[in-house]
Amino acid sequence: MANLFRELRDPETGRWVPKEVWYRVRGAIAVVLSLTVLIGGGWFVYSKVHDAWIGYRTTEDYIDPAGVADVVVEIPQGSSINKIADILLAADVVRTGKAFERAAGSDPNARKIQYGLYKMRTQIPAKTALQMLLDPANQIKNQYQIREGLRLSDVITALAASTKVPEKDLQAALKNRKQFDLPSWVGKSNEGFIFPDTYNLPLKPTAQSVLKAPINEFKKTVQDLAFEERANALGYKPYDVLIMASIIEREVFRDEDRAKVARVFYNRLAKGMKLQSDATVAYSINKTGTIWTSDADRKKNKSPYNTYEHKGLPPGPITAPAKKAMEAALNPADGKWLYFVPINLDTGETVFSETLAEHNAATAKLKQWCLASPENRKKCA
Numbered sequence: 001m002a003n004l005f006r007e008l009r010d011p012e013t014g015r016w017v018p019k020e021v022w023y024r025v026r027g028a029i030a031v032v033l034s035l036t037v038l039i040g041g042g043w044f045v046y047s048k049v050h051d052a053w054i055g056y057r058t059t060e061d062y063i064d065p066a067g068v069a070d071v072v073v074e075i076p077q078g079s080s081i082n083k084i085a086d087i088l089l090a091a092d093v094v095r096t097g098k099a100f101e102r103a104a105g106s107d108p109n110a111r112k113i114q115y116g117l118y119k120m121r122t123q124i125p126a127k128t129a130l131q132m133l134l135d136p137a138n139q140i141k142n143q144y145q146i147r148e149g150l151r152l153s154d155v156i157t158a159l160a161a162s163t164k165v166p167e168k169d170l171q172a173a174l175k176n177r178k179q180f181d182l183p184s185w186v187g188k189s190n191e192g193f194i195f196p197d198t199y200n201l202p203l204k205p206t207a208q209s210v211l212k213a214p215i216n217e218f219k220k221t222v223q224d225l226a227f228e229e230r231a232n233a234l235g236y237k238p239y240d241v242l243i244m245a246s247i248i249e250r251e252v253f254r255d256e257d258r259a260k261v262a263r264v265f266y267n268r269l270a271k272g273m274k275l276q277s278d279a280t281v282a283y284s285i286n287k288t289g290t291i292w293t294s295d296a297d298r299k300k301n302k303s304p305y306n307t308y309e310h311k312g313l314p315p316g317p318i319t320a321p322a323k324k325a326m327e328a329a330l331n332p333a334d335g336k337w338l339y340f341v342p343i344n345l346d347t348g349e350t351v352f353s354e355t356l357a358e359h360n361a362a363t364a365k366l367k368q369w370c371l372a373s374p375e376n377r378k379k380c381a
Contacts, residue, residue, distance in 0.1 A: 061099040065128045067121030072140065074203045075133070077115040077213055081105075084113065088129055092122045099126035109134055116200035117142060141200075146214055148196040148322045149250055151283060155194050155320070163205045173207035180215045185228060185238045192242050192317030193218040214320075221323055230330045245329035246317035250279035250291055253348030257340075258328035260352055264337045273338065275307035283318040292380065344369055345379045
């Protein structure tokens, strides 16, 4: 700093040199002015860019999270993010589909959106719409259920009662199976693929939409299980394994016995023995509730579903099996059992046997349990 001031003075007289001072002041002013212009220009450009970006975003997206009015939107089963964006746009929930796609793209939870009906608001930001779809409190729980172990006729009756879609419409829809795009290996029977589970009822239910949900779930399940590939590896056609799973669904009391029962039936098939499944006989005579059948039920019953009369598997499923039964049919337990019988219908305790003598002893235990009380007799009837 001292050197700077010395340069501005005359070395002989020590006085200030006006010309040098002016040069220095002018240079400082120029620097300050340059900085001012640079900063001011930068702020001006930033302001313009920022305003343009905000304008662009508000053109693309609504800004008020409160929205304008209540609206109910329906997200169909299997909808992609693009499809959901189109649905929200059509209902005026979001201003543009791009805004919702961008919001969903930045949130990994977006893929967790469930199908069904939702209470929404019109004209809300895309991020708000996404959060509303992810909040279970906004989902309208209007559901219908298909229980495990029901034959198709009972499923149709139950669906008609819970969805208010006439039975004749449901039956007519199943006559046009091409619309459901079933796997090519599924047989002609309509039993076996109306997958048991709980589903969300569409806003305006039709026979097609009511049936499509469980059929889509069936297709998803066989895909998840690699059903066709694993059936082939087991040495059976996939439809045969589906039939086997349907029998397991009706025959088994406890989850831990499913794979063992599968092994019993596969062992009997391998030895050319009749399956002798009461569940298939009950199906053949349209007996509902219990699967127990009598000698009278089996005799003079020429139905191909009477596995006491005919060897091999029946021609089609006797119910739509749940995933656990399908998994058991694909992955039977290891064992040489040829027989099984429950010996306690309350607990489901089941005895598996390799010989007929062992099986007869287990059957005697079941008879003993049945005679133990009037309540037990009713359960064994």
